[in-house]
Structure formats: C-alpha cells, structure tokens
Amino acid sequence: MTVTMEDIARRTGVSQVTVSRALNNRSRISKETKQRILKEARRLNYRPNAVAAALAKKRTLSLGLVIPDITNPFVAEVTKHIESTATENDYSLVVYITNNDLEKEDASIRSLMERRVDGIIINHSRSNTPIQAIMDLKKEGFPFVLTGVMEGIETDYVMIDLAEGAYQATRHLAGLGHKRIAFLTVDYGHFKQDGYKKALGEGGIDFDESLVIRCRPGLVGIEEAIGKVLAMQDRPTAIFGLNDFQVLRAMEVLDNLGLAVPQDMALIGFDDVMFASHLKVPLTTIAQPMEQIGKMSVEILLKKIEKPTHPPWQVMLKPQLVVRESCGEKLR
Amino acid sequence: MTVTMEDIARRTGVSQVTVSRALNNRSRISKETKQRILKEARRLNYRPNAVAAALAKKRTLSLGLVIPDITNPFVAEVTKHIESTATENDYSLVVYITNNDLEKEDASIRSLMERRVDGIIINHSRSNTPIQAIMDLKKEGFPFVLTGVMEGIETDYVMIDLAEGAYQATRHLAGLGHKRIAFLTVDYGHFKQDGYKKALGEGGIDFDESLVIRCRPGLVGIEEAIGKVLAMQDRPTAIFGLNDFQVLRAMEVLDNLGLAVPQDMALIGFDDVMFASHLKVPLTTIAQPMEQIGKMSVEILLKKIEKPTHPPWQVMLKPQLVVRESCGEKLR
DNA sequence: TCAAACTGCGTATACGCTTACGCAAGCAGG
DNA sequence: CCTGCTTGCGTAAGCGTATACGCAGTTTGA
Numbered sequence: 159m160t161v162t163m164e165d166i167a168r169r170t171g172v173s174q175v176t177v178s179r180a181l182n183n184r185s186r187i188s189k190e191t192k193q194r195i196l197k198e199a200r201r202l203n204y205r206p207n208a209v210a211a212a213l214a215k216k217r218t219l220s221l222g223l224v225i226p227d228i229t230n231p232f233v234a235e236v237t238k239h240i241e242s243t244a245t246e247n248d249y250s251l252v253v254y255i256t257n258n259d260l261e262k263e264d265a266s267i268r269s270l271m272e273r274r275v276d277g278i279i280i281n282h283s284r285s286n287t288p289i290q291a292i293m294d295l296k297k298e299g300f301p302f303v304l305t306g307v308m309e310g311i312e313t314d315y316v317m318i319d320l321a322e323g324a325y326q327a328t329r330h331l332a333g334l335g336h337k338r339i340a341f342l343t344v345d346y347g348h349f350k351q352d353g354y355k356k357a358l359g360e361g362g363i364d365f366d367e368s369l370v371i372r373c374r375p376g377l378v379g380i381e382e383a384i385g386k387v388l389a390m391q392d393r394p395t396a397i398f399g400l401n402d403f404q405v406l407r408a409m410e411v412l413d414n415l416g417l418a419v420p421q422d423m424a425l426i427g428f429d430d431v432m433f434a435s436h437l438k439v440p441l442t443t444i445a446q447p448m449e450q451i452g453k454m455s456v457e458i459l460l461k462k463i464e465k466p467t468h469p470p471w472q473v474m475l476k477p478q479l480v481v482r483e484s485c486g487e488k489l490r
Numbered sequence: 491m492t493v494t495m496e497d498i499a500r501r502t503g504v505s506q507v508t509v510s511r512a513l514n515n516r517s518r519i520s521k522e523t524k525q526r527i528l529k530e531a532r533r534l535n536y537r538p539n540a541v542a543a544a545l546a547k548k549r550t551l552s553l554g555l556v557i558p559d560i561t562n563p564f565v566a567e568v569t570k571h572i573e574s575t576a577t578e579n580d581y582s583l584v585v586y587i588t589n590n591d592l593e594k595e596d597a598s599i600r601s602l603m604e605r606r607v608d609g610i611i612i613n614h615s616r617s618n619t620p621i622q623a624i625m626d627l628k629k630e631g632f633p634f635v636l637t638g639v640m641e642g643i644e645t646d647y648v649m650i651d652l653a654e655g656a657y658q659a660t661r662h663l664a665g666l667g668h669k670r671i672a673f674l675t676v677d678y679g680h681f682k683q684d685g686y687k688k689a690l691g692e693g694g695i696d697f698d699e700s701l702v703i704r705c706r707p708g709l710v711g712i713e714e715a716i717g718k719v720l721a722m723q724d725r726p727t728a729i730f731g732l733n734d735f736q737v738l739r740a741m742e743v744l745d746n747l748g749l750a751v752p753q754d755m756a757l758i759g760f761d762d763v764m765f766a767s768h769l770k771v772p773l774t775t776i777a778q779p780m781e782q783i784g785k786m787s788v789e790i791l792l793k794k795i796e797k798p799t800h801p802p803w804q805v806m807l808k809p810q811l812v813v814r815e816s817c818g819e820k821l822r
Numbered sequence: 823t824c825a826a827a828c829t830g831c832g833t834a835t836a837c838g839c840t841t842a843c844g845c846a847a848g849c850a851g852g
Numbered sequence: 853c854c855t856g857c858t859t860g861c862g863t864a865a866g867c868g869t870a871t872a873c874g875c876a877g878t879t880t881g882a
Contacts, residue, residue, distance in 0.1 A: 162868055173832055178870065186830060203630075208605045209544045210868035213837045218541060220584070220605075228566045228573075229764065238560050241587045245594075250601060252552070253585045255573045262577075269582060273540045273552070298535075406768055432561065433765040436738055440770075494838055505862055510840065518860060542838035545867050 161202045170198050181206065212274065220250040221459065222270035222278035226258045230403045231431040232448065233281065236305070239452025240279060247460060249276070258283050258375050267291035277301035277459040282308050283375075285346050301462040303455045306346065314462055314470040316455045320346055323444040323477035324353030324398070327426045330442070330479055331396045332361030335489030336424060339363075340387045341370045342399035344379065350399065369394060380407045387423075388415070396424035396485065402431040402443055405484075409437070420486030430480050440482035447475050493534045502530050513538065544606065552582040553791065554602035554610035558590045562735045563763040564780065565613065568637070571784025572611060579792060581608070590615050590707050599623035609633035609791040614640050615707075617678045633794040635787045638678065646794055646802040648787045652678055655776040655809035656685030656730070659758050662774070662811055663728045664693030667821030668756060671695075672719045673702045674731035676711065682731065701726060712739045719755075720747070728756035728817065734763040734775055737816075741769070752818030762812050772814035779807050 180195035254266035427443030512527035586598035759775030
C-alpha cells in the first residue's frame with residue numbers, strides 16, 4: 159500500500175541504505191544515483207515514515223505541551239508562539255488541555271513520556287501542589303520546562319516576576335487613594351503577596367490579613383470570593399489578584415448585583431489579554447510578554463534536549479502596568 | 491538506559507512476547523506469570539514505547555489538527571472540545587497553527603501525514619482556494635475531516651448552515667429598519683450571500699451589488715473594507731459578514747474615527763464568542779454550537795478511521811441569532 | 823610511485839514492539 | 853485409550869528506517 163524506501167530501492171536497483179542516503183541528503187553517494195532515486199521517489203509519491211525514523215533515531219522531533227485552558231486568551235497567545243517556535247525548529251507539538259484537573263495533567267504528562275516526545279512544556283496551574291508525573295520527569299532526566307514554577311523542585315522555567323507585577327498593581331491602586339484592597343489569591347498567591355505588601359507599606363497602609371482571600375479553582379471560586387469581599391464590614395474598594403480572564407467573571411458578578419466598576423469596586427487584572435481594552439470598562443491590568451514567554455520556553459527546552467545534564471535555565475520576565483479605566487480616577 | 495520489555499523478560503525468566511501479553515492484558519497467559527511480570531514492570535518503572543508500538547501496529551493513536559489561529563476564541567473553544575473528545579478516546583492531538591498562511595497549511599498537513607497520525611481535522615480557512623495537500627489526502631484515502639468545506643471536493647465535514655446564519659442576521663438588521671447593509675465577505679462569503687439576499691428580498695430591499703465588499707485576509711483587510719464602506723456615498727448603516735473576532739477590530743477602527751456603534755454604524759458578528767457579551771457595546775451575533783462542532787468532527791474522524799472507504803459523513807449544524815446591543819433599537 | 827585517503831556503494835544489525843504460528847502438556851468426551 | 857480442544861508459553865518474522873562497518877576502485881600527496 160504505502161511506498162517504502164525498499165520499494166524505491168528495488169525499482170532503481172540499489173540497496174535501501176542508498177535510498178536513505180539520497181533522501182536524507184547524506185554524502186558518499188554519487189550525484190547520478192541520487193538524482194535517479196529522488197526522481198523515482200517523487201514518481202512513487204514516497205512519504206518518509208517518521209515513526210520508523212523516530213524508532214531508529216530515538217528522536218521523534220515532537221514536543222509536548224500541557225496547558226490548563228486554551229480558552230483563556232493568555233494561554234492561547236502563549237501557545238501560538240510556542241507552536242510557531244516549535245515548527246520553525248522542525249518540531250511538532252502534541253497538546254494536552256487539562257481543564258485544571260490535576261489527574262488529567264498527570265495522565266497527560268505520562269502519555270507524552272510514553273509517546274517519546276523529545277521534551278515537554280508544562281503550564282502547571284498550581285504552583286504549590288506538586289504533581290507526581292513532574293517529579294518523575296525530573297528524576298528520570300526527561301527534558302521539560304515549566305511556564306511558571308513548582309515549589310520544592312529545581313527545574314528549568316520561564317516565569318514572570320509576579321511580585322513585581324503585584325507591586326505595580328497595588329501601588330497603582332494605593333496611589334489612587336484605595337486603602338482597603340482585597341487580595342484574591344487563586345494561585346501563585348504567595349509570590350504576589352510580597353509585592354502586595356511592599357506597595358502597601360510604601361503607601362503607608364497596614365497589611366490586613368483578613369483582606370487576603372483564598373479562592374477555590376474554577377469560576378465558582380471567583381463568585382464565592384467576590385461574595386466574601388462584598389460581605390465584609392468596612393468593604394474593600396478594590397480587588398487585586400485575578401487574571402483578566404477571571405476579572406471578566408468578576409465583572410459579570412458585580413454587574414448582576416448592580417455594582418459599578420470602578421465606582422463601587424475597582425478591579426485590576428493580570429495578563430493584558432487581547433480583549434482587555436475592548437471591555438465595557440476597559441481593563442487596567444498587568445501586561446505579560448506573551449510572545450517572549452512562548453518563544454523562550456521552547457528555546458530553553460531545545461537547549462535542554464541538547465544538553466540534558468546542563469543545570470537548569472531559569473528566566474524571569476518583567477511584567478508592566480497598563481492603565482485603563484477599571485480602577486477609575488483618584489478617589490475623593 | 492530506558493527499560494524495555496526485553497529487560498523485564500530477562501529478569502522474570504520469560505520471553506519478551508510473554509511480557510507483551512502481560513502488559514497488554516492478552517489471554518493465553520497464566521495469572522501467576524502475569525502478576526510476576528506486572529510487578530517487575532512496576533519495579534523497573536517500565537514505560538511502554540508508543541513509537542515502537544505504532545510502527546508495529548501501523549497505528550499511532552494520534553490525530554492531527556490544523557487551525558488558522560488559536561488566538562481566535564471561537565477556534566480556541568472548538569479546539570478545547572476536539573482535544574477532550576480525542577483524549578477520551580485515547581488519542582493524542584498534534585496541533586499546527588497556520589496563521590492563515592496557505593503554505594504553512596500545506597506543509598502542516600504533509601508533516602502530519604509523514605508522522606502517520608491516524609487522521610486529521612482541518613479548519614481550512616478559505617473555502618474557495620483548494621490546497622494540494624488536501625487533494626492528496628483525498629486521493630490517498632487518508633482519513634480527514636473538514637471543519638467547514640472546501641469547494642470542488644467531496645469530503646467528510648462538519649459545518650454550519652452559513653446561509654441560515656446570514657439570513658437570520660440580515661433579517662434582524664432589516665427588521666430594525668436598516669436598508670443599506672454592507673456585506674463584507676472575508677471567506678465562505680458565497681454561502682452567506684444566499685441568506686443575505688433572501689432576507690433582503692423578504693424585507694423588500696433590493697440587492698445592491700456595490701454593497702458586497704471583498705476583504706483581504708488579515709486585520710488590514712478589515713481596516714480597508716471599513717474604509718471603503720465609510721467612503722461610499724449613501725453610506726450603509728450596518729455591516730454584516732465579519733466574525734466576532736474581526737468585529738472587534740472593526741469596533742476599534744470606528745472608535746478611532748469617532749463613530750459610535752450602533753448609532754453611526756450597526757455591527758453584527760458571527761460565532762458568539764466568550765467575550766461578546768462583555769464588550770463596550772455588547773455584541774449582537776450569530777451563535778455557533780462550538781462544543782458540537784468539536785465533538786462531532788472527532789467522532790466523524792474516528793468513524794472514518796474505522797471505515798476509510800465509507801462514503802463521507804457530512805454534518806450541517808444550525809446557528810442562532812443572539813440579540814444584544816450592537817445593532818441598536820429600531821431606526822427612526 | 824606507493825601508501826593513504828576518499829568515493830560509492832552493499833551487508834548486517836538495531837530500534838522496541840506486535841502478530842502469526844508452533845508445540846507440549848493438560849483435559850474432556852466418546 | 854485415542855481424538856481434539858484448550859492453556860501457556862516460545863520462536864520467527866516483520867513494521868520502516870538509521871547506523872556501523874566493510875570493501876573495491878579511484879584519487880591524492882610527497
């Protein structure tokens with residue numbers, strides 16, 4: 159059915175190895191036989207079998223990507239750049255979407271290992287909950303890169319300076335006169351908390367433990383948290399800690415309650431996603447360099463594949479405040 | 491380095507074939523040896539080599555996906571359901587993003603063929619420009635499904651009744667009193683045109699050829715087209731034909747010119763993407779059943795893989811008008 | 823001018839798994 | 853007691869490619 163090197167060899171009167179040499183542009187073959195073989199290959203519509211090549215070379219020329227939610231425009235944009243960088247380097251991308259399900263994340267990574275991808279990029283959504291499959295990758299020396307970090311394990315990663323982002327966000331809010339700024343920690347909260355505290359300090363505002371609210375994952379988590387914020391006596395005037403995608407949900411909740419942004423509640427996002435500037439109330443947010451994140455994670459992974467024993471490459475990228483309207487004017 | 495069935499066989503004193511039987515849960519093996527083998531496999535931390543299995547079985551248990559732009563929330567949402575349906579059936583997904591580049595689309599499909607994925611889902615962005623790689627798929631009997639259609643080739647597909655969608659959209663606009671409705675055709679325009687004309691007819695509005703404007707691909711195409719619309723004497727009061735993602739760009743252009751939606755120009759989208767209801771002016775649009783599109787394209791592809799010679803499965807899904815604010819109230 | 827290097831191939835083997843088939847032992851039925 | 857089926861393995865072959873190595877003939881260099 160499908161044509162193999164053997165077929166071409168038979169028809170051109172050479173050995174399979176010679177065909178391999180011709181097709182892979184190797185030396186030690188004469189111009190003439192090479193041309194003859196290439197011509198015959200084209201005539202037979204030969205398609206190299208990458209599976210067989212992978213088995214022989216122990217290299218699949220494919221990378222794995224594990225992400226929580228492609229529907230989040232931030233993830234989508236990063237994915238776009240991961241894909242383009244991968245294909246530029248002749249790698250294909252095997253994608254798994256976990257929906258924040260840790261079991262599926264674990265299963266996805268194991269599946270990628272069995273499929274013998276050359277390396278894996280993981281956007282691990284919960285920095286503080288380690289996952290067995292990732293520990294295994296580390297232990298077995300399987301090349302992988304984290305987008306973000308996982309606590310308690312020394313790995314290659316590309317991440318954002320979250321403390322810096324949180325600092326900029328909180329400082330912005332404080333500068334506008336907000337004193338009670340609720341801090342919703344969905345994940346990576348502990349990184350952000352440093353920046354949050356620092357900005358409060360500089361603004362002469364005391365840190366209030368009751369203002370930091372731990373969210374459960376998923377959109378319900380957001381709703382619950384907003385509820386808690388609104389129920390507080392001495393109600394906060396601003397909320398920080400959600401990413402743009404989550405802020406969208408928060409806006410919806412507030413809207414349903416007849417509360418206006420930013421008059422009744424200031425909101426600040428994280429990511430600076432495509433639609434952020436197009437919202438009813440354009441979103442003030444912390445921009446992340448998505449192209450860089452994507453590009454660098456692939457580049458680091460490829461380096462790791464070359465030198466698996468090299469000490470971890472770790473990149474920390476800077477985020478940047480983008481002021482729009484969701485935090486409003488100066489208070490009073 | 492990595493442990494194989496051979497290793498397990500040696501350590502348990504059986505043949506490699508017996509190990510294969512144990513691990514793949516085949517019959518003709520005693521409970522005891524099976525347990526012994528499984529235990530040893532676990533002890534050695536054995537990971538099956540899917541590449542070798544694929545070569546032997548001539549089946550990779552992976553599907554290819556070719557999409558134009560993962561950054562478009564419509565595509566992202568469909569992709570999400572494609573992925574989940576694929577993994578539910580033990581398939582992995584190899585994703586290529588073309589950025590509307592036909593050459594990359596062609597290359598992506600060829601790459602997937604060489605990688606011997608069991609089938610391919612293609613979101614071909616230009617229904618009217620056939621692509622050689624797709625013709626080859628067809629000719630060689632390689633299983634694939636189109637999300638949308640390609641003219642001049644009989645294939646399996648899952649698509650939306652675009653004429654119906656266009657009809658609903660145009661009727662809605664006509665019902666609000668719009669007489670001059672610009673029709674921007676980016677792609678699949680000829681399908682939509684039928685519905686557009688039908689609704690005009692019912693509304694007692696003459697079809698005006700000059701109102702249909704062909705857009706070049708990409709965001710610049712949108713800008714140009716908007717420019718043309720605005721430059722027309724007897725300027726149209728509404729624009730139809732763009733998808734939600736493109737409408738976002740249109741809104742931006744209009745906004746920059748100080749034109750208000752819907753007062754100065756009514757806009758209607760296509761897709762009903764996640765952010766549509768959150769925009770400055772919430773978007774009236776034609777909703778597509780994204781989950782169904784994703785699920786069905788995988789299901790059809792899997793059927794095709796089972797029976798490659800079966801006549802094409804072709805599914806036509808219904809879209810639905812969602813009225814919000816971007817077309818405004820009744821005119822006058 | 824002769825050894826050394828290079829050219830253009832072929833043969834053998836490996837990659838890790840699956841599938842077809844063979845074969846001895848055990849067991850049932852007549 | 854013999855036939856025929858079943859159980860529990862093993863052996864052989866194959867999937868399509870890459871790599872190591874060998875070898876005759878030719879070219880190169882001092």
